[in-house]
Amino acid sequence: MNVYAPQSASSKRALWAHIKDLKASRGVIWIILGDFNQVRSVEEKRNCVFDPVSVADFSSFIYEVNLAEYLMNGSKFTRWLDGGNKMSKLDRMLVCDKFWGLWPTVTLRTLPRNLSGHCPLVFITTSTDFGSIPFKFFNAWLSKPGLDTAVRSTVTSFNFYGPHDVSLAEKLRCIKKVVKEWNNKTKKEENVSLSTSAEVIKKLDLLCEIRDLSEAEKSDYMEYKNNINMINDSRVNELQQKSQVRFGDRRG
Known part of the structure; x- marks a missing residue:
């Protein structure tokens, strides 16, 4: 018509x-x-x-x-x-x-x-343009600080006048933008944390060659080592989920 x-x-x-x-x-x-x-x-x-x-x-x-x-x-x-x-x-x-x-x-x-x-x-009717790259959310992000606060703040402050379907699409777009910004910021902070932790462990390793570490230094060693392991484990989990999204889970 x-x-x-x-x-x-x-x-x-x-x-x-x-x-x-x-x-x-x-x-x-x-x-x-x-x-x-x-x-x-x-x-x-x-x-x-x-x-x-x-x-x-x-x-x-x-x-x-x-x-x-x-x-x-x-x-x-x-x-x-x-x-x-x-x-x-x-x-x-x-x-x-x-x-x-x-x-x-x-x-x-x-x-x-x-x-x-x-x-x-x-x-x-022919799909020659696939449009924007789909937004993917990874479970590994849920264990990282700041995500929940960022999403809740965006939803609470959202204000839009219009049809419900358009409003929902706009709200999701705002959440997507905030999550991307949070993820980029978190990655940069993790990179700084990894670099700092690796430097401290390197210095403590050198000290081990000339004397025994104090209790405080042993505690620092374990703390920075655990920090590196935690960040790396989170990134491995994220990579595993990305591979399943891209190629499918072939374990079954």
Whole structure:
């Protein structure tokens, strides 16, 4: 179904209701695309009036009709006005769960708009672009300090206005960013700790050649040795999980 939605909120509600009735009366695979004249979140507009009531109406329609929206690549917005000062994402593609199940990797790509106010959209069913590298979480991280605090702080401070599915995706994106930053920081701290521990053990080994170590020095030796073993064991566990993710667990 090709859609060119009206401007007024009441007319759009009537259109959503009409599409809902049509879909309920016809058990076929549905693809609904075109200019819906409606955004789903404040992030889909720039320098334009934002109507939260219309957003809620549109989101409720998508949820009640059991539709899903594919990822759009190319550009963030599809409609330009006032010489590019006003932008919004009005054009999109919605599909039923049957279509999604048959073609889960479909994407919608925008093309250069040239002199038009709208970007042309291309429907791509061939997976030539695999997108971003998937985010992987490793069990070994759970034993390291700071991760729980970083994630809890991000979830507690998260604030987003928009549809529930968009909100969840944005929350996960924020958590992913924080976990990556924490992991990079932790690796740097571990490298410094390994270097320091190895240097202390080297000095204590040299002392062992000329005299017996004191109790305090023996305690330091064991402490730094255990620190190296703990960090190395954690990294080995992480490497084992990475290998299973990449190549599969072949032990069975």
